[in-house]
Amino acid sequence: MPEASAPGRLAPRVSMLTDDAFVYVHGQTLELLATVGVRFASARARALLREAGARVDDDSMVVRIPAELVERAVASAPHDVLLAARDGEHDALLDRSRTFVGHDGMGAMTMDHRTGERRPSTDQDLYEACVVADALDELGFCWYVATPNDAVPAVQSLQGIVTMLRGSGKHAQGDLSDPLLVPYALEAAAAASPGGVWDPARPVFSIVYCPVSPLQHDPEALDAAMLLAEHGVPIVVYSLALAGATAPITLAGTIVQTNAEILSGLVALQLAAPGSPFVYVGNSSILDMKTSTYGACGPEALLFNLALTEMGHRYGFPVLSGGLSSDAKELCMQSGYEGGTMALLSTLAHADLFVGVGMLDSAQFLYLPKMVLDAEVVAQCAHVARGVQLDDESVMLEVSARIGPGGHFLGARETRSFLRRGEHYQLKVFQRGSYEAWRAQPVPEAERATAVVDDILATHRPPALPVGAEERMAAAVAAAAEGRG
């Protein structure tokens, strides 16, 4: 055997798309867009698309998008996107070098960890979920994890953005599907930004925009997204196709349709705001054909996630992928398996972002203690992604020689040194140790996680907002409510 030099760090990576597969999926996508087309109910989007050379049928609102337009949009979107944190310390720069993790969303319900009651979520639930995210190092940004049902319905999504900005210094990724709310959202974000001014180079909030499968764009939501894009707000395009119901039953058909829906959204956004920041979402799901409910997790979702995450990366986009979601109704093996496998695969696919923290029941309800358990999974995934350092110092042949056959490594100073440098992952909420020790004081996992949540809520305070920001944000919501009322 020839002598090899030390390879350095070995980091695992999962991949399933060959070059041919990418070209094939892209080709099928272009054909779907050019022949079947996409319904754009937004008159503004149709006008932009017509002007750019797309074939528009105003009666059906269906736009057939030529390949050249798609390619131009792909080329015009930036490869690196900054999701700025208002605290200036937790910026998420999406440049394929790191994976940032956020909440699941957007749920209408909360399982109250204090009472065990599952009830409509409130503004306070969203605030608490953001405070917990602010305190947990494993979370890199906040998602719209709970709908503030107690806010005025017409301004709920705006209230959500405000509450996320209040609850955490990390980036807030919300929802805004009403174009009339855009100026109020920008005012609220400006108030929360350093210096009290909106800085398009440092957007402290971004928006998740969802096409309506199959192949449709909601007029108001897309108009809002286009307006926001013009102001530098990053837009995350998340197609929520359900294989077998709102997309073909096959995984291949759903992958192509999902890709087509995302790219059609991208085309409109890049026409409205060339070069505006965009994030591709590598995730899709199925309709459970026995219960007629949304199936967010399972083998199909894992395959969608892997294939689409890689599609997005091949185009050069930052990608948001699925993660810790579960279809389970409780913390259990199902929730751990479903959430953990997708989180690990998204990590090893080098997704720029993944979501799923804190919810159960297919993203139907928030359960704060799950955030703590999910954070442990995220930390372990990150440790796996870090891989193995493979060099002479790490192989430790010299130490082995010193200790020799039959000795032990516990007393070696290198053992201590590597441990201190994090060679082994240290459990936080999960447990090891002897059965007897556990049996003497058995505290269920959920209780341990609940204790962490209670401690965070009692002691952690999110970074202060600029002076006067609270008042400005409240005024923006009030003005919007009046304007929309």
Next chain:
Amino acid sequence: MSDQYGPLKQAVIDGNADLTNALVQAALAQGAAAKEILEGALLPGMAVVGERMKSGECFIPEVLLSARVMQGALDALRPLLAEGEGGGLGTVVIGTVEGDLHDIGKNLVGMMLSGAGFEVINLGTGITPAQFVAAAEEHGATIVGMSALLTTTIPRMKETIDALAAAGLRDKVKVMIGGAPVTQAFADEIGADGYGANAGAAVDRAKSLVK
């Protein structure tokens, strides 16, 4: 009766349109009454399909196929049925509320209600309270069904219930609601009569409301 109509009932269960139609025509040619075919074969066939769906033995697309076959047979029988015999469960006006384009769940419920023997008028998406009221009046609805996926659009449900009341229709129709953010508590709060957590539960609830 069950022996006589066993093959027809099975054809409905299997979702075999050609065989169902042929057996319906053969039964009519032999002098069977339309009501007898409906009650002896078609509805019992769909009842089996409904049970199999509940027990997880069959897939939703198979339920829909049987429902479509049942509808086709019913279309052939309808001119021969006396007033009030047309499946007998009444008319459901169904739609997705204003501001919401998400209608897969509503369509699923609509198709399954048809299969269960309801006349279903599917209004589509983006339906305003006034449109629900007008359709309920026009079709003499027994049930008005509303769906929404977005939490921002579910307030339209209460507005529709209020509009039905203002039009003097509230005591003539039952109101059902559904969609991911909808709960029984929400249904109670806005004064809806029924809610189904999934399509099968919605059909059961609809049947119980018209009994």
